[in-house]
Amino acid sequence: MPEYRQLSFELPGLVERLRSGVKSRGRRKAKPDHSETLLGLFEVIAPPDPVTRQQIAQDRGLRLDCELTAQCQELLNTINLGALAVGLKVYWNPRLITTAGLAHHGTVRIDLNPRLSRFAPEEPGRTLRHELAHLVAHHRAAGRSIQPHGSQWREACTALGIPGEQRCHNLPLARRAVKRKFAYQCRHCGIIVPRVRKLSRESACYPCCRAYNRGRYSRRFLLDSMPLEKAKKLAPEYSWA
Template identity: 50%
Template sequence: MSRNLPFSRQQLELFSPPPETGLPGSASAPPLPSGDDPDLTDLSRSLVASLGIPDLAKRVLVHWNPRLRTTAGRAYRTRALIELNPQLVRISPEEIDRTLRHELAHLVAAHRAGRRKIPAHGRDWRHACSELGIPGESRCHDLPFKRRQVRRNFSYVCPACHHRLLRVRRLKSAAACYHCCRTHNHGRFDPRFQLVEARLDASPPP
């Protein structure tokens, strides 16, 4: 992108995620999934069926739950329900798959144990993980992104779309809003969208 810019010291700024979450969350990002997922439910059912547990297989349901914060997934054995965090979509398909199998292993292990009490991430669960193709799976349920500890000291606002940008350091060169320059100027620097420094504690205009 910068090769197309007429001046080397001008730049387009992508808006960063809010510092308190560290997650991409801009208004232009594609919507995250929520509710039941028929495809992942089908996949789960065939995985469980392939382990020779048809009565569990036909009950499994996979559901995206937007209320999960840092938890990647959860399994509810009595309802044969798996809940996944929609933020997984922003990480990778592999991460969705790994989390799905991790939670499925909980359902499989619990089903086989019946009334016998088993530790959540004990031998039975690890065995089920191997059968489901994730041997050596870790017991961590947290999403694999680090929470940002970086303090953003400078705040900039686009005069056109009012998006806010937080930066650790002061911008040293003229910077314009990437979104507006893309929409109105073929992605090239446009002084109409030059970012303006704003007070850090000021709330963005509506």
């Protein structure tokens, strides 16, 4: 019974009670029943909900952003969702690699990818509202199951000032460690596109074409060549040559 031993270190009272039990056993008397005493003690020192290893690993490196949390709470107050605002927390989560952001309904928490700020300056704010819209839609659904990017979510996006928001959560972040010698930047969203080879022809930003032009090519979103040194500073997450 490892629980006995573990408890005895912290609870001297219990040690005594157990010792008296051991003695009585030594004198060959009836074995005393400790179950009730122990049950009571377990209740007194009931530990908080156990934190799983997985949870600890997930929380590692999380950085709470008080400013963004306050911004979201204010936004929620303006649309009369103060109740949802109370427990809300916004974190930067370095474990997110290509995911831009995540909304956790249960804990009313938003995780943002720290690499977001390397994209267009408005990117963190936009992703934040996208994720906040998930929390709003879920809150308003009050237990009914809804499509993650369905009409309730789109309504919430409009209320939060990002009408016509796209469902995409992924960022074009490098996964392979290939050395990139050329850098291009979208003239619309400012995204940096690393390339191993020089672009042989005029190219447009794929996320922008998809978001604003139904996936068709448009010169509005042309990629402009940029100096490698500048790209290295703006997007150090890529492996540059």
